[in-house]
Amino acid sequence: MPTYRADLQAIPKYSPGKPIAEVSRELGITNIAKLASNESPTEPFPEVVDAISAAATDVNRYPENSGYYLVNALAERHGVDPLQVWLGAGSTQLLGCIALSVGGPGTSALYARPSFVMYAIASLVAGTEPIEVPLDEDWRHDLDAMHAAVRDDTTAVYVCNPNNPTGTYRSAADVAAFIDAVPDHVLVVVDEAYHDYVTAADYATTLPIASERENVVVTRTFSKIYGLAGLRIGYAIGNSDTIAKLKTTQPPFSASSIAQVAALESLAHDEQLTERVDANTAGRLQLEDGLTERGIEYAPSQANFVAMMADESADAADRLLKEGVIVRPMGPIIRVTVGTEDENRRFLRALDAVGVTS
Ligand SMILES: Cc1ncc(COP(=O)(O)O)c(C=O)c1O
Secondary structure, three states: OOOOOOOHHHOOOOOOOOOHHHHHHHHOOOOOEEOOOOOOOOOOOHHHHHHHHHHHHHOOOOOOOOOHHHHHHHHHHHOOOHHHEEEEOHHHHHHHHHHHHHOOOOOEEEEEEOOOOHHHHHHHHHOOEEEEEEOOOOOOOOHHHHHHHOOOOEEEEEEEOOOOOOOOOOOHHHHHHHHHHOOOOOEEEEEOOOHHHOOOOOOOOOHHHHHHOOOEEEEEEOOOOOOOHHHOOEEEEEOHHHHHHHHHHOOOOOOOHHHHHHHHHHOOOHHHHHHHHHHHHHHHHHHHHHHHHOOOOEOOOOOOEEEEEOOOHHHHHHHHHHOOEEOEEEOOEEEEEOOOHHHHHHHHHHHHHHOOOO
8 A cells, every 4th residue: 555644634625516417317307507616607708619619729739838828918907017927727726836835834824614625625735734713703704813813833814705605705994904914924815716796895806915915815716707617727916926936836837728718818808707797696686585585594695606504404405406406515504606597596496395494
């Protein structure tokens, strides 16, 4: 038997949402609504699909490692220097590289609970001690408690804004004050995977702060609103020296050539992006109204999913699955992704059919 590192067993496994094909095979049903992985219910923009097809014949060559065109487009979009932009195979990869670059034995990393599970996994893979700080009573990051939990050996703090799995957010002013309060030796990673969906007036991106300060980076992804989850492409923005250091732990050629082309083309269609934001806002309201009508408690969401309290959530999710609706049970909650209008209606009807309560 090979010799494994002693703490390998202690690293939790990422559990992905069940694929549609698997559910279809196992239950013998078609017409499945997958509302489990916070994906876009719609395909990439048509122009992006065309760009992907056109790029297919170039895959005998390695991608441009610098990601020149996409990096420059993102730099221009966000008003930063190209050296401040870092591409990766999804923001998950960037989070992993960040954890490896600033962590390791003898360090600790802080994040909220519940929040995106990759902060825990990336920290443990790096050999970093995780410190979990419960959300406040409104299911938001408890930034005061997180600040109080920072230790001398803390090297990373993850702020998921809006938060997965609750969809709750902290205002621009709250995040800025938190960053000011955190000591400079701590890297603050603001994960803005769901940034595009936010409609709250007091929310703002942390990008302007990240582009100025050495100890702040923002991560973003093309997996959500742009519908490129299958291609694996995300980016981070920060101070150029910080980005150069963080890149050290990243394997070469992480952003594939097709992913780069698809992301670049995606940036050229802001009018379609706006339509998607509007559709998500309407769908989120449809779900929230439906839950209110049914007397089910949920967290007010600013993302493309809603977290609801559910008695025996794993069992409830199983019953919903048999109705052809895939959702994600997580502890005492079920997280449901905003789907198409029809999928959202199916989910609400399935709740009635299987009798989910909170
Ligand atoms: C908060 C958060 N960050 C990052 C990601 C990962 O995105 P990517 O597909 O870019 O790796 C997700 C995906 O679910 C997420 O919920």
